[in-house]
Amino acid sequence: MEKFTVLDGLVVPLDRANVDTDAIIPKQYLKSIKRAGFGPNLFDDWRYLDPGEPGMDNSTRRVNEDFVLNQVAYQGAEVLLARENFGCGSSREHAVWALEDYGIRSVIAPSFADIFFNNCFKNGVLPIILADEAVDRLFSEVSGHNGYSLHIDLDAQNIKTPSGETFTFEVDPFRKHCLLNGLDDIALTLQHAADIKLYEQKRQSEAPWLFS
Amino acid sequence: MGGKTLYDKLWDAHVVREEKDGTALLYIDRHLVHEVTSPQAFEGLKLAGRSPWRTRSMVAVPDHNVPTTGRNETIKDPVSRIQVETLDKNCSDLGITEFKMGDVRQGIVHVIGPEQGLIMPGMTVVCGDSHTATHGAFGALAFGIGTSEVEHVMATQCLLQKKSKNMLVKVNGPVQQGVSAKDIILAIIGQLGTAGGTGYAIEFSGQAIQNLSMEGRMTVCNMAIEAGARSGMIAVDETTINYVLGRPYAVSGDQQATAVEAWKQLQSDPDAVFDKVIELDGASIEPQVTWGTSPEMVLPVTGNVPDPDQEPNPTKAEGIRKAIKYMGVEAGQSLESIRPDKIFIGSCTNARVEDLREAAAVARGKKVASTVKLAMVVPGSGLVKQQAEAEGLDQIFIEAGFEWREPGCSMCLAMNADRLEPQERCASTSNRNFEGRQGAGGRTHLVSPAMAAAAAVTGHFVDVRELMA
Numbered sequence: 001m002e003k004f005t006v007l008d009g010l011v012v013p014l015d016r017a018n019v020d021t022d023a024i025i026p027k028q029y030l031k032s033i034k035r036a037g038f039g040p041n042l043f044d045d046w047r048y049l050d051p052g053e054p055g056m057d058n059s060t061r062r063v064n065e066d067f068v069l070n071q072v073a074y075q076g077a078e079v080l081l082a083r084e085n086f087g088c089g090s091s092r093e094h095a096v097w098a099l100e101d102y103g104i105r106s107v108i109a110p111s112f113a114d115i116f117f118n119n120c121f122k123n124g125v126l127p128i129i130l131a132d133e134a135v136d137r138l139f140s141e142v143s144g145h146n147g148y149s150l151h152i153d154l155d156a157q158n159i160k161t162p163s164g165e166t167f168t169f170e171v172d173p174f175r176k177h178c179l180l181n182g183l184d185d186i187a188l189t190l191q192h193a194a195d196i197k198l199y200e201q202k203r204q205s206e207a208p209w210l211f212s
Numbered sequence: 213m214g215g216k217t218l219y220d221k222l223w224d225a226h227v228v229r230e231e232k233d234g235t236a237l238l239y240i241d242r243h244l245v246h247e248v249t250s251p252q253a254f255e256g257l258k259l260a261g262r263s264p265w266r267t268r269s270m271v272a273v274p275d276h277n278v279p280t281t282g283r284n285e286t287i288k289d290p291v292s293r294i295q296v297e298t299l300d301k302n303c304s305d306l307g308i309t310e311f312k313m314g315d316v317r318q319g320i321v322h323v324i325g326p327e328q329g330l331i332m333p334g335m336t337v338v339c340g341d342s343h344t345a346t347h348g349a350f351g352a353l354a355f356g357i358g359t360s361e362v363e364h365v366m367a368t369q370c371l372l373q374k375k376s377k378n379m380l381v382k383v384n385g386p387v388q389q390g391v392s393a394k395d396i397i398l399a400i401i402g403q404l405g406t407a408g409g410t411g412y413a414i415e416f417s418g419q420a421i422q423n424l425s426m427e428g429r430m431t432v433c434n435m436a437i438e439a440g441a442r443s444g445m446i447a448v449d450e451t452t453i454n455y456v457l458g459r460p461y462a463v464s465g466d467q468q469a470t471a472v473e474a475w476k477q478l479q480s481d482p483d484a485v486f487d488k489v490i491e492l493d494g495a496s497i498e499p500q501v502t503w504g505t506s507p508e509m510v511l512p513v514t515g516n517v518p519d520p521d522q523e524p525n526p527t528k529a530e531g532i533r534k535a536i537k538y539m540g541v542e543a544g545q546s547l548e549s550i551r552p553d554k555i556f557i558g559s560c561t562n563a564r565v566e567d568l569r570e571a572a573a574v575a576r577g578k579k580v581a582s583t584v585k586l587a588m589v590v591p592g593s594g595l596v597k598q599q600a601e602a603e604g605l606d607q608i609f610i611e612a613g614f615e616w617r618e619p620g621c622s623m624c625l626a627m628n629a630d631r632l633e634p635q636e637r638c639a640s641t642s643n644r645n646f647e648g649r650q651g652a653g654g655r656t657h658l659v660s661p662a663m664a665a666a667a668a669v670t671g672h673f674v675d676v677r678e679l680m681a
């Protein structure tokens with residue numbers, strides 16, 4: 001997993017609440033058996049005016065010029081600014097893979113759906129929860145400011161705006177540790193293999209039907 | 213200190229170890245696997261030179277991509293076919309039990325798990341699928357996970373988790389005749405909102421819930437995720453125990469009595485403390501229809517599409533406007549005047565035999581309206597199909613003009629050939645009405661099986677109780 005330490009990233013604002021995982025990556029792309037290559041189809045239904053299918057040459061498709069991701073000012077964005085309940089819907093990790101493949105390293109929103117939030121941390125993407133007012137402020141600043149970037153410091157748990165204003169955010173210590181160091185949590189868990197075996201033995205004697 | 217909730221009990225019984233910050237290593241008893249969210253996990257496992265910790269905890273089934281017609285042929289779409297074949301290969305390489313496409317036990321992962329007795333009370337159940345919450349109906353802790361977590365469970369039999377908060381949703385009193393489990397959960401989501409349950413484990417209780425069959429309870433827990441909660445659950449009672457015992461993979465022999473004794477403890481203590489409690493009056497719940505693009509955009513069938521100009525919250529008003537535009541409806545329009553082009557009876561929410569019985573009871577002796585282009589019934593599993601055919605339900609549907617298909621996820625998410633065309637409108641018994649869920653540009657109205665059948669035979673949404681009178 002790629003480390004996340006400090007990011008100076010251009011911000012793209014997506015002003016919609018309840019953005020679901022079907023919108024982030026439509027299901028026809030879930031047929032892939034790979035982890036990479038989802039970026040070109042991130043927000044496919046909103047980015048293109050014609051319906052997309054896997055394997056299509058996206059350069060020949062009709063682009064929806066109105067959609068933020070297609071606007072010149074936001075090309076190369078690494079921070080997605082969003083509204084409440086971002087990532088609701090299915091458990092598909094493809095949603096995070098698509099964001100990451102596109103180049104998004106951090107998503108800022110007032111709230112996230114649980115599974116999506118979890119999936120971000122497994123892929124080096126930092127989801128940041130800020131209060132409604134802070135998110136409102138960022139939205140209004142982005143729209144009036146070309147090339148609006150944020151400085152995100154995970155270790156310090158803060159975000160600096162171009163005008164020097166600072167917002168702090170919370171992050172779970174364990175997840176922070178894994179993200180800062182790019183750690184594979186399977187290897188970490190396997191350090192506790194003896195505990196898992198011990199638990200299994202005890203449980204098997206109490207409830208053997210769970211193991212048959 | 214107060215007593216424990218059902219969730220507390222399930223959680224405590226599965227903690228292997230706990231870090232100071234409260235992150236727990238949680239042991240997983242049952243791991244369900246399907247073709248869409250597993251290939252990258254199997255690949256990751258292989259690349260790291262790891263093997264599954266406990267192969268017997270895993271059961272796999274292809275369901276999302278499988279066609280619902282022509283099952284004797286190979287899958288036509290090459291991309292879908294590769295995904296199903298990849299699952300077959302991974303399972304046979306690692307010795308994982310799989311119900312393949314030709315197996316009568318094949319079906320939607322959340323239908324076949326309980327059907328086979330693979331889900332028992334007290335278990336922790338995971339699957340790379342958000343509707344895993346379904347299995348909480350058995351007094352189990354069941355939740356959906358992402359693909360990295362699928363790999364984590366494969367490799368370690370555990371997950372790193374933080375405990376959720378406890379919420380109790382109590383539906384008091386009996387519901388009216390003609391009101392189904394689907395209406396109950398839609399009404400709950402309407403009240404709670406799609407993010408109302410975020411961060412919570414929800415226990416459903418109250419007489420209306422207790423009165424439900426296991427099928428109905430699964431419908432309710434299935435949609436906990438649509439209220440934002442990763443898990444929903446219901447206490448164990450006689451209904452639960454009677455359903456589980458005797459199924460192929462369920463406990464049997466000497467262990468049965470001990471198991472049943474243990475299962476009976478799977479209830480919240482009377483003095484248990486919940487972080488949040490919501491109560492609904494069962495008698496006031498009416499048959500529900502969603503009008504918009506989120507499950508919380510739901511109203512009784514007698515209602516009207518809301519008017520965004522009446523909504524004081526600007527973000528919400530904008531959401532209503534967008535949904536109205538996408539759905540091709542008008543503010544103030546009566547839900548009963550909405551006419552679906554297609555009818556879909558199926559999905560892990562409503563494709564069990566009881567659901568099909570309820571729909572068939574409405575369709576019996578009637579004809580699908582001429583304005584409906586396609587009405588289809590997709591049983592949840594091969595065994596559901598078999599049972600329905602034994603009861604003659606297939607004939608009732610076919611005579612009414614429905615198509616009777618092979619089991620799978622089908623038009624719930626349109627990963628196979630079953631889908632809506634742009635602007636087509638569907639009365640669907642599935643669980644999500646997001647934009648494009650059933651096909652790009654498609655418009656979904658979520659309803660119960662009986663309500664879907666009623667819409668099929670009348671050509672518009674209607675209070676199914678009128679047809680039953």
Ligand code: SF4
Binds near residue numbers: 560561621
């Ligand atoms: S039926 Fe629908 S919701 Fe259920 S598992 Fe299949 S795709 Fe998911």
